[in-house]
Amino acid sequence: MLQTGGDELEAVKSYFDTTGFERWNKIYGETDEVNKVQLDIRQGHAQTVDKVLRWLDEEGGVVGTTICDAGCGTGSLSIPLALKGATVSASDISSSMAGEAQRRYDATVAAGATPPKVAPKFETMDLESCSGRYHTVCCLDVMIHYPTDKMEGMVQHLASLADERLIISFAPNTLAYAILKRIGELFPGPSKATRAYLHKEDDVEAALAKAGFKVTKREMTATSFYFSRLLSAQRV
Numbered sequence: 001m002l003q004t005g006g007d008e009l010e011a012v013k014s015y016f017d018t019t020g021f022e023r024w025n026k027i028y029g030e031t032d033e034v035n036k037v038q039l040d041i042r043q044g045h046a047q048t049v050d051k052v053l054r055w056l057d058e059e060g061g062v063v064g065t066t067i068c069d070a071g072c073g074t075g076s077l078s079i080p081l082a083l084k085g086a087t088v089s090a091s092d093i094s095s096s097m098a099g100e101a102q103r104r105y106d107a108t109v110a111a112g113a114t115p116p117k118v119a120p121k122f123e124t125m126d127l128e129s130c131s132g133r134y135h136t137v138c139c140l141d142v143m144i145h146y147p148t149d150k151m152e153g154m155v156q157h158l159a160s161l162a163d164e165r166l167i168i169s170f171a172p173n174t175l176a177y178a179i180l181k182r183i184g185e186l187f188p189g190p191s192k193a194t195r196a197y198l199h200k201e202d203d204v205e206a207a208l209a210k211a212g213f214k215v216t217k218r219e220m221t222a223t224s225f226y227f228s229r230l231l232s233a234q235r236v
């Protein structure tokens with residue numbers, strides 16, 4: 001099976017277990033301890049999550065469906081899906097991220113949210129190790145850690161887990177975003193601890209088609225510092 005590649009996979013895991021966890025836990029949280037850039041990313045990411053939840057609602061909701069959230073982060077998508085009645089299997093390469101997702105779910109229920117029939121399961125696991133079959137597989141903003149030549153394998157693996165639907169988001173490789181990324185690389189900061197890969201939408205769509213999936217919905221979320229192309233694909 002294709003991997004992001006030994007050292008790079010380790011670097012991503014180590015980043016999201018340590019400094020990356022601190023940074024992204026804040027971004028995906030609600031506290032005021034964020035700078036302007038982080039706040040912008042928080043708002044952009046929230047839009048992506050809202051779009052996914054809206055699509056799923058429009059397509060009949062998720063009650064009783066099985067969902068795999070691969071690279072779940074702090075549970076921004078997994079937790080609302082579980083509360084809406086899906087059976088959620090969520091995992092992340094970082095134990096800090098998966099642990100925080102569990103903590104947030106427990107805190108949400110402790111704060112008064114009605115617990116779902118089936119509690120979400122949060123595990124520490126890299127995406128390549130995810131197994132089983134699910135009605136829907138979601139993978140939001142993880143592909144940025146996958147080099148172009150590994151993207152197809154990653155999409156195929158996720159597709160092999162999905163009976164019906166695969167929802168995936170990625171930073172699109174357009175001229176404008178490639179230039180922005182280059183500018184960002186010229187001014188590296190502490191947040192740029194892992195390499196970032198943009199992907200051409202045509203390439204992602206071709207990988208989905210090869211895996212037997214047809215894109216049925218697409219959205220773009222762009223704020224000042226957050227760019228994410230979101231695709232929903234159905235098994236044909």
Ligand code: SAM
Nearest residue numbers: 016071072073076092093094097126127140141
């Ligand atoms: N999907 C979540 C969301 O949208 O809220 C988190 C997105 S965050 C930008 C990227 C996440 O991908 C991190 O939590 C990171 O640990 C995880 N990740 C990166 N590479 C991974 C891999 N190979 N397998 C599993 N998780 C991975």
